[in-house]
Amino acid sequence: MIGSLLSNAGVWMPLAWLFVLVVTWAIVYYIRSRGEARYHKDTEQVRPFLAGHPETSKAAMHVRASNEYWGFMEALKGYYHPLIKGHTGNLNDYICWFTCILAIVLVLVISVGV
Amino acid sequence: MSAIESLRLHSPALIIAIPLLTAFIIPLLSKIIGPKARNGFVVAVLTGVLALVLLLAHDVITGGTRTYVLGGSTPLLTLPSGYQVPVRIMFVIDAMGVFMGIMCGVIALVAAIYSCMETYEGLYKFYTLLLLVTTGIFGLVFTGDLFNLFVFFEILSIASCGLVAFKIDSPMSMEGGFKYMVISDIGGLSLLVMIGLLYGQYDALNIGMLANRMDYGMIDIIALGLIVTALLMKSGSVPMHMWTPDAYGETPSSVTIMIVGASLSSLYALFRICFTLYGGFIGINVAGWIIVILALISILVGVTMAIPQTDFKRLIGYAAVAEIGFILLGLGAGLASLSGNSVDAYGIKAMEGSIFHIFNDALDIGLLFFVAAVVSYATGQRNLNNLCGLGRKMKYTTFLFIIGLAAVAGLPPMNGFASKFLIYESVFHLNPILAIIGILGSIMMLAIFVKAFSGAFLGPPVPELETYKKVPRSMLFAMSIVVAIIVFFGLFPDLIVDNLAHPAAQALVNHSEYISHAIRIGGV
Numbered sequence: 001m002i003g004s005l006l007s008n009a010g011v012w013m014p015l016a017w018l019f020v021l022v023v024t025w026a027i028v029y030y031i032r033s034r035g036e037a038r039y040h041k042d043t044e045q046v047r048p049f050l051a052g053h054p055e056t057s058k059a060a061m062h063v064r065a066s067n068e069y070w071g072f073m074e075a076l077k078g079y080y081h082p083l084i085k086g087h088t089g090n091l092n093d094y095i096c097w098f099t100c101i102l103a104i105v106l107v108l109v110i111s112v113g114v
Numbered sequence: 115m116s117a118i119e120s121l122r123l124h125s126p127a128l129i130i131a132i133p134l135l136t137a138f139i140i141p142l143l144s145k146i147i148g149p150k151a152r153n154g155f156v157v158a159v160l161t162g163v164l165a166l167v168l169l170l171a172h173d174v175i176t177g178g179t180r181t182y183v184l185g186g187s188t189p190l191l192t193l194p195s196g197y198q199v200p201v202r203i204m205f206v207i208d209a210m211g212v213f214m215g216i217m218c219g220v221i222a223l224v225a226a227i228y229s230c231m232e233t234y235e236g237l238y239k240f241y242t243l244l245l246l247v248t249t250g251i252f253g254l255v256f257t258g259d260l261f262n263l264f265v266f267f268e269i270l271s272i273a274s275c276g277l278v279a280f281k282i283d284s285p286m287s288m289e290g291g292f293k294y295m296v297i298s299d300i301g302g303l304s305l306l307v308m309i310g311l312l313y314g315q316y317d318a319l320n321i322g323m324l325a326n327r328m329d330y331g332m333i334d335i336i337a338l339g340l341i342v343t344a345l346l347m348k349s350g351s352v353p354m355h356m357w358t359p360d361a362y363g364e365t366p367s368s369v370t371i372m373i374v375g376a377s378l379s380s381l382y383a384l385f386r387i388c389f390t391l392y393g394g395f396i397g398i399n400v401a402g403w404i405i406v407i408l409a410l411i412s413i414l415v416g417v418t419m420a421i422p423q424t425d426f427k428r429l430i431g432y433a434a435v436a437e438i439g440f441i442l443l444g445l446g447a448g449l450a451s452l453s454g455n456s457v458d459a460y461g462i463k464a465m466e467g468s469i470f471h472i473f474n475d476a477l478d479i480g481l482l483f484f485v486a487a488v489v490s491y492a493t494g495q496r497n498l499n500n501l502c503g504l505g506r507k508m509k510y511t512t513f514l515f516i517i518g519l520a521a522v523a524g525l526p527p528m529n530g531f532a533s534k535f536l537i538y539e540s541v542f543h544l545n546p547i548l549a550i551i552g553i554l555g556s557i558m559m560l561a562i563f564v565k566a567f568s569g570a571f572l573g574p575p576v577p578e579l580e581t582y583k584k585v586p587r588s589m590l591f592a593m594s595i596v597v598a599i600i601v602f603f604g605l606f607p608d609l610i611v612d613n614l615a616h617p618a619a620q621a622l623v624n625h626s627e628y629i630s631h632a633i634r635i636g637g638v
Contacts, residue, residue: 008460014526014531057574062576065498065565073421084422091296095296106336109401
């Protein structure tokens with residue numbers, strides 16, 4: 001079948017997947033269309049109620065990129081600290097890494113090949 | 115001989131000569147016909163070159179490996195009577211070569227279309243460098259001679275360096291260019307030392323002849339270690355990857371896709387040297403495992419380093435490091451299962467996935483760099499912390515970013531999923547841990563671009579981004595072409611794998627066929 005990709009362990013059929021996606025979307029759309037008819041966009045009924053406090057501006061509430069995954073990075077601080085420290089931006093370090101890897105590769109390849 | 119037959123015969127030389135000559139004509143032409151006509155001319159030339167590449171690809175896929183010799187009485191005469199060694203400049207184009215050629219032709223054309231909006235001073239130099247990079251990649255993937263490989267590698271590196279440092283008024287750009295130059299020079303010098311060692315041993319520079327004569331002694335093994343390490347660094351493998359965000363981040367965005375292509379052509383050289391030149395070496399499996407380990411580290415370090423980035427282009431630069439890891443994973447798995455002239459079924463599938471992923475990487479990462487450039491062009495910002503709510507105003511760009519995000523993270527039904535599917539299912543049989551780490555890398559890749567999407571495109575409109583520049587149509591058109599190819603590759607992956615990636619993998623594994631074409635005794 002056109003579009004089917006065979007690996008040695010399975011098959012990937014993107015067109016079949018796409019068909020399932022379209023059918024799923026149609027079902028979801030149908031369920032949505034049967035939803036609450038009294039909903040009116042941009043009216044008082046959609047404003048959030050924050051225990052009587054005034055709503056903060058939406059721009060101020062937006063989570064900026066550097067705050068995302070803060071918890072992930074905090075939990076992996078022990079991993080990130082040396083990793084970021086190692087990325088010095090210094091060209092000498094780049095060459096140092098090359099030399100180290102070259103030495104390791106040579107030792108391994110020579111020990112097997114000769 | 116008809117014109118088409120003549121074009122077919124001379125296509126290997128024309129594909130390299132046309133962009134090379136155009137590169138030097140462009141400065142003159144710019145002064146005569148003006149910038150708009152010049153831009154159109156470059157796009158027309160690259161369209162013609164792509165057509166020639168497709169013609170050659172058809173020839174190679176249907177008729178087998180092609181050779182083309184410069185300076186002989188006929189371009190098919192590889193070894194004139196009485197000669198023991200092929201001495202002329204020779205192109206040996208197999209399925210792997212044309213696969214890379216098609217990739218180069220596509221990304222060069224897209225980059226040229228996208229570049230039509232660039233407003234840099236001295237844009238004719240920009241096009242000259244772009245065409246020289248294109249020439250370098252074509253030459254590198256077509257040549258059958260190690261010294262010419264070095265020459266094209268240098269053309270590619272010098273022109274790429276010029277592009278990275280093109281914004282000469284930016285200190286960061288100059289720094290990125292300097293780092294790129296040093297890294298490329300180390301790669302080039304390592305290649306030259308390797309060539310010297312092999313030439314001293316075997317009196318030959320032709321890849322096929324060298325492979326035929328090689329006895330895998332100590333000098334050959336040292337040459338292998340040297341060049342594998344240098345090419346891994348040039349392609350951006352961890353821990354020698356640190357130059358990639360520096361260089362990718364500062365290159366003019368319209369041609370970052372070409373710098374990515376230059377890194378991928380280094381991977382091609384790695385494929386060619388490991389399989390064709392050292393395919394019979396007993397220790398090549400160890401080299402395969404070394405590459406697998408570096409691939410896994412590249413995936414993990416690439417994705418985890420991308421997470422804290424706030425600069426849009428540096429974030430994509432680290433993601434590109436992880437993508438190189440996925441390609442190396444398939445390559446390493448293929449090498450680890452190589453035995454003489456054959457690889458087991460899973461090794462072949464891993465290589466097919468890896469080769470397919472080369473093209474996908476160029477398209478997906480290239481598209482994301484294009485989007486980052488559009489955002490930077492429209493808002494003047496590339497710091498994700500300063501961006502917000504762009505999805506409300508830049509709807510089409512947002513849509514394109516979602517496609518790029520899905521493709522690079524390997525979400526079905528995009529192209530990235532198809533190639534990663536082949537890699538994961540194959541390396542699982544080598545060791546399940548490899549597939550697990552790969553899938554973890556894909557999930558984290560999605561997390562990275564969800565962060566970028568959420569930071570830049572979601573949220574309310576903010577006052578400081580109320581005014582933004584209208585995005586030129588050439589930018590949107592170039593990105594649309596890339597998206598169309600991504601979707602096509604995603605929906606019909608079998609067409610690419612069966613007709614291009616599988617023959618390419620077979621051509622690499624069956625290196626004796628390459629050798630026999632290169633040193634065909636007596637000529638035609």
